Amino acid sequence: MRTIVVSDLHLGGRLGHDVLTRPEPLCRLLEAVDGVERLVLLGDTVELMEGRARQAMALAEPVLRALGARLGAGREAIIVPGNHDAPLVRAWVRARREPLRAETSVELDATPALAHVASWLAPARVRVHYPGVWLSDRVWATHGHYLNRHLLPESTYGIARGLLTRPPRTGAAPSEYERARKRSLARAAASAPRPIATVLENVAELVRASTMPAVRRRLLRRGTAPLTAMLLGAQMQRASIPALVRVAQRLGVDADWVVFGHVHRLGPLPGDDPQQWQGPGGRPQIVNTGSWLYEPLLLHRAHPPHPYWPGGAVLLESGQDPRALGLLDDLTPGELH
Numbered sequence: 549m550r551t552i553v554v555s556d557l558h559l560g561g562r563l564g565h566d567v568l569t570r571p572e573p574l575c576r577l578l579e580a581v582d583g584v585e586r587l588v589l590l591g592d593t594v595e596l597m598e599g600r601a602r603q604a605m606a607l608a609e610p611v612l613r614a615l616g617a618r619l620g621a622g623r624e625a626i627i628v629p630g631n632h633d634a635p636l637v638r639a640w641v642r643a644r645r646e647p648l649r650a651e652t653s654v655e656l657d658a659t660p661a662l663a664h665v666a667s668w669l670a671p672a673r674v675r676v677h678y679p680g681v682w683l684s685d686r687v688w689a690t691h692g693h694y695l696n697r698h699l700l701p702e703s704t705y706g707i708a709r710g711l712l713t714r715p716p717r718t719g720a721a722p723s724e725y726e727r728a729r730k731r732s733l734a735r736a737a738a739s740a741p742r743p744i745a746t747v748l749e750n751v752a753e754l755v756r757a758s759t760m761p762a763v764r765r766r767l768l769r770r771g772t773a774p775l776t777a778m779l780l781g782a783q784m785q786r787a788s789i790p791a792l793v794r795v796a797q798r799l800g801v802d803a804d805w806v807v808f809g810h811v812h813r814l815g816p817l818p819g820d821d822p823q824q825w826q827g828p829g830g831r832p833q834i835v836n837t838g839s840w841l842y843e844p845l846l847l848h849r850a851h852p853p854h855p856y857w858p859g860g861a862v863l864l865e866s867g868q869d870p871r872a873l874g875l876l877d878d879l880t881p882g883e884l885h
Contacts (some may be wrong), residue, residue: 551683551864552580554693555590555809556839558632559611560604565841566595567858567876567884568611571841574786578618580861585623587615587672589681590809590837591630591691594665598868601635612668619672627665627676630810636662643727648722650680650688650799655800656671658793664800679722683864688801688832693806694725719796729791733869773848776855780846784811785824789834793827805870806832807862814860814872816837817853837862840885850876 554577558566583789594608600812628652629636654676656666661834666674680690779810788811796806803821815836826833838860846856852874859876876884 549586549684549864549866549871550584551588551868552584552587552687553588553610553683553837553864554592554840554860554861555630555837556592556812556841557589557608557611558592558595558839558841559608560600560606561841562598565885566607567840570884572879572883573859573876574611574614576879577840578614580875581615581618585625585865587624588628588681588689589621589628590628590689590807591693592809593627593629594633594636595763596635596661597632599652601661605661608665610746612808616669616672616674621671621673622862623672625669625672625673625674627662627669627692628679628681628689629676629678631693631696631790634664635659635681637676637830640676648726650690650722650801652679652722671755677684679725680745682801682803683807686795686804687864687870688803688805690795691771691805692788692792692795692797692810693809694722694795695791695810697725698794702780704875714836717798722799725795731877773844773846773850777846777850777854779856781813781855782847784813785821789825793832793833796832797827802833803832805835807837807864809837809839811836812841813855814857814874815855817855817872831836833869835862835872836860838874842881844885846883847881 556570560566568577593612595604598604611850616625621725627636636656640654640662648746654662655661656676658676662676666676679694680688683689737857743858792806792808796803813836816822816834823833838855838858840858840860842858843856848856850857857874857877859879861873861875863871863873866873
């Protein structure tokens with residue numbers, strides 16, 4: 549089944565970096581949907597971690613309605629929540645008596661928020677899975693936020709914990725990744741009132757930068773965007789991808805390919821080292837969907853193709869390997885942000 553996978557739309561984010569609220573990016577995604585039988589929204593579809601869920605849902609609604617209308621009644625939309633849209637399933641996960649599996653079906657009305665999102669995607673057939681979904685017998689897809697547990701600090705931008713021997717153990721269940729943890733600065737900022745949130749967000753950015761050798765505060769300026777993007781990309785390949793492989797191993801996911809989002813870095817792209825996008829022995833192979841955010845600290849004066857350029861997607865076709873695509877690579881910054 550021809551499938552397009554997108555993630556990290558972050559619709560309704562406070563900073564307004566979500567490009568799908570702009571007409572041309574949305575038009576491009578709708579055109580891409582025309583050529584597939586199935587659309588997968590692989591997490592962080594709606595920005596629900598900033599304490600402004602009502603505003604975010606209002607901004608997300610027209611985008612999701614447009615996608616559902618373009619899919620129509622004969623095609624399918626799959627929702628796999630991530631960490632920034634976790635409220636879509638969080639209450640359901642906590643109330644569930646049976647343990648989660650690597651692919652667990654979720655009722656469309658599991659939470660009021662999920663019921664709204666699913667209804668906006670009508671008339672497409674909608675199903676929801678968490679924390680991941682099998683897209684074929686070779687391909688498993690997940691948002692990827694479980695990898696944070698294998699990094700120090702527990703953040704997308706952390707460094708690998710030695711040999712990754714810390715919990716959860718081999719043979720772990722998703723519930724071990726779901727257990728409550730200490731709140732990070734970024735999470736605290738998401739729920740804090742302004743202007744406290746602004747201070748926390750600035751400190752969180754410095755903490756993220758400090759996990760990389762020789763990175764100083766000046767690297768957070770727009771003028772050093774190329775170096776910042778390079779360092780984040782190197783960190784992702786050397787720490788986040790091995791952590792994701794470890795998650796798949798511990799959950800018992802026996803896949804040739806794992807598709808994920810979360811780190812906002814599309815790939816692998818031409819020029820990437822293939823060995824850094826695979827597990828031991830070459831399996832599983834990893835592919836990332838990128839994001840639909842225009843992030844100035846990474847893209848100042850950048851030009852596509854670029855691993856952090858918005859509009860990333862992964863295309864799955866029968867008999868072929870998953871392939872990373874840049875759907876907005878011909879758009880200018882002015883059309884995006």
